[in-house]
Amino acid sequence: MVPLNIGMIGYGFMGRAHSNAYRQVPTFFPGLRYRPVLKAICGRDAERARAFADLWGYETVETDWRRMVERPDVDVIDIGTPNSTHAEIAIAAARAGKWVLCEKPLAMNRAEAEAMVEAVEAAGVPNMVWFNYRRVPAVSLAHQLVREGRVGRPYHYRATYLQDWTMNAELPQGGQTLWRLEAAVAGSGVVGDLLSHSIDTAMWLNGPIVAVTAVTETFVRQRRHQQTGEIEPVTVDDTVMMLARFANGSLGTFESSRYARGRKNFNTLELNGADGSLRFDLEDPQYLEFFEYRDPSGRKGEDHLAGWRRIHVSAHEHPYMNRWWVPGTTIGYEHSFTNALADFLEGVEKGKPAQPDFRTALETQKVCDAVLASAASGRWQETGVELPER
Ligand SMILES: NC(=O)c1ccc[n+]([C@@H]2O[C@H](COP(=O)([O-])OP(=O)(O)OC[C@H]3O[C@@H](n4cnc5c(N)ncnc54)[C@H](O)[C@@H]3O)[C@@H](O)[C@H]2O)c1
Numbered sequence: 001m002v003p004l005n006i007g008m009i010g011y012g013f014m015g016r017a018h019s020n021a022y023r024q025v026p027t028f029f030p031g032l033r034y035r036p037v038l039k040a041i042c043g044r045d046a047e048r049a050r051a052f053a054d055l056w057g058y059e060t061v062e063t064d065w066r067r068m069v070e071r072p073d074v075d076v077i078d079i080g081t082p083n084s085t086h087a088e089i090a091i092a093a094a095r096a097g098k099w100v101l102c103e104k105p106l107a108m109n110r111a112e113a114e115a116m117v118e119a120v121e122a123a124g125v126p127n128m129v130w131f132n133y134r135r136v137p138a139v140s141l142a143h144q145l146v147r148e149g150r151v152g153r154p155y156h157y158r159a160t161y162l163q164d165w166t167m168n169a170e171l172p173q174g175g176q177t178l179w180r181l182e183a184a185v186a187g188s189g190v191v192g193d194l195l196s197h198s199i200d201t202a203m204w205l206n207g208p209i210v211a212v213t214a215v216t217e218t219f220v221r222q223r224r225h226q227q228t229g230e231i232e233p234v235t236v237d238d239t240v241m242m243l244a245r246f247a248n249g250s251l252g253t254f255e256s257s258r259y260a261r262g263r264k265n266f267n268t269l270e271l272n273g274a275d276g277s278l279r280f281d282l283e284d285p286q287y288l289e290f291f292e293y294r295d296p297s298g299r300k301g302e303d304h305l306a307g308w309r310r311i312h313v314s315a316h317e318h319p320y321m322n323r324w325w326v327p328g329t330t331i332g333y334e335h336s337f338t339n340a341l342a343d344f345l346e347g348v349e350k351g352k353p354a355q356p357d358f359r360t361a362l363e364t365q366k367v368c369d370a371v372l373a374s375a376a377s378g379r380w381q382e383t384g385v386e387l388p389e390r
Helices: 013-028 046-056 065-070 083-095 110-123 137-147 190-206 333-350 358-377
Strands: 002-009 034-042 060-062 076-079 099-102 127-129 154-162 209-217 222-224 231-233 239-246 251-257 266-273 276-281 287-292 308-312
Touching: 002 013, 002 065, 013 034, 013 046, 013 333, 034 046, 034 065, 034 333, 046 060, 060 065, 065 083, 076 083, 083 099, 083 110, 099 358, 110 358, 127 333, 127 358, 137 190, 137 266, 137 276, 137 287, 154 190, 154 239, 190 209, 190 239, 190 251, 190 266, 190 358, 209 358, 239 358
Parallel strands: 002 034, 002 076, 034 060, 076 099, 099 127, 154 251
Antiparallel strands: 154 266, 209 239, 222 231, 239 251, 266 276, 276 287, 287 308
């Protein structure tokens, strides 16, 4: 196996999720050529970075990402920092010849994302964006069923991504822990944070979104800023509702919110086609629901046995599941990152880049920008999405 020295930037939520994936991938995907080595962790607080390194097994610590990017003993730069930092780090990393993995949303906006695509493509370095929900086995199975033509001509795509953690009006904004509530750092609110996931999955399953109209709302308009201590305007969207036209003629509805009481990470999708429907809910991630418009003999049409199937996606025939435990046992959230990493490494090895790479994630960014533009103008907005067949 070829050692691949990882330089992880950010030791927060995603720093943990990615570090876990680097540790798990060689043992659960043993055929891969590249073996990640936890070479360096970067965070601005040296003490906390050192504690993280000790806990997860990183060999060294950096407190400035620029030094990390310059290190000759680092092969991969993995960006697990807030959104406003993605472009600068990714472009510098690509120019230094590093492979670049980046968290979603790829960038603050389309212009930044385009510059990032240009940088990785000019450098010719492998790259991927961590839209990990594609790698939940039930979502991958949904993709497989669509490709097999089981759904037929699509009519409707329906996605929600709902949470409730910002409903408390006393919750402050900004700073180390609440950067998601500050547009200068996050780019947007739920549009970049939640809707981007739904868009990535939707375009993977159902093709390009060509036009959108959207409405956003900020329910709590002022919050105390954690750094300044002042009451300041809230600059991010708390909720978004979007209607979408897909290139294949189907229509989509999308809803993302942090004000859906009781919803913690309610990331759902449903696709309705002429020959079948698919439904997935991340809060019940082992299952894919499938309705097939066929009678048991295979003829199209329904009979008295027609109904929704609730498929427990845990058999060795299901995507990724032969890598984990025995049929009927389950895997969890963290495995979606390990599965993604394995696909990335295999893609480099075989010369067939894993998706979504930066160029594909740029298309999601275009939709996010169109959503914000539509919410501001009140009009339908073309997205300009160009997704090549892959
Ligand atoms: N794929 C997913 O499902 C998913 C889930 C959560 C977050 N994310 C994305 O991951 C990224 C990070 O989110 P998070 O939840 O891990 O945030 P977090 O706040 O938990 O962690 C961010 C880390 O970045 C560090 N950091 C900030 N600025 C830095 C800088 N200039 N140099 C070095 N380190 C810096 C912080 O100290 C912290 O360790 C965001 O882009 C977010 O959208 C993706």
